[in-house]
Amino acid sequence: MSLSTKLDVNLAANVSAAAHHPGFLSPTGVEITFLLVGLATLGAAVLTVTTRQLVHAALWLVVALGGLAVEYLLLTAEFIAWVQVLIYVGSVVVLLLFGLMLTRAPIGRSPDADSENRPVALAVALAAAVTLVWVVADAFRSTWINLHGVAQGSSRVTGESLFRHWVLPFEALSVLLLAALVGAIVLSRRDGADAYAGADTGAGASADAGAGAAANARTGGKEN
């Protein structure tokens, strides 16, 4: 009896939160698309952490991040989606590929890509997955997102909220990006006598890479 009243209250709250909510077993087209893209994203993520070819891991990461951009679009957060494509797919993955090349990663299959504590890692990840999915699915069993009406994440809405309410953190972030730029340069250069004595070509290449990394981060911030 009390269960049904609780259910009624829950239902009423849902109806007030979302104008209408479909049943659990009647997924809409958006939900089906979200599910399919989510499966592709998850598969690409699993391949990213399990493949033995290092460059393939970076390429599967592109698929996973692109799939997440599509998920943002489905959640009507279009500005976040394009920023995701620009910064993650466009610059972070390129940086990772540069890092792989500069550390002379093997091109073919490398048998020692995984460390020997892999079973422990698998156990921890599975336990965390079971716990999190159980809790999340139990907590949000009867919650629906209302995707109708005005888009929640168009450029106009995001820009207004960003420059009206979040200006100070935004400016602080630019200082942080400057610090990251300087830090990457300082880390990558050889100091003292080494810089002039060393005719090592590796030093110049990695210094360039570090500075490029920081510069990319900086432009990424500007695009925000």
Next chain:
Amino acid sequence: MHLAYPAVLAALLFCVGVYGVLARRNAILVLMSVELMLNAVNLNLVAFDVWLRDTLHAGQALTLFIITIAAAEIGLGLAIVLLVYRNRGSSDIDRLTALADHGQPAPDGPDLPGPAADDEKAEATA
């Protein structure tokens, strides 16, 4: 849309990232797994922002900030990895045990600490 879809997807992506961080040996692969975890959190933030219809759009602003900080983090992380590679000849994080505590030293052996031996091994394989 049911809120459980993005929430469960984010939880699973996060756990895949956890597995990658714990199981991978190459430092750059670990950085990729960290990116996966950050993206899972971003998906959660966007989904809850859209669900709650926040007037400040705190979730989306925080997502943008996280993306920016992740870009800075990947730049600095790669600079550190390249520095380690230059100094040690390897980006294998299982071998970077200079600060590890190797338990108590052997009672009768020479007083050669474990890290020094590991250093020599790393140099030899470099």
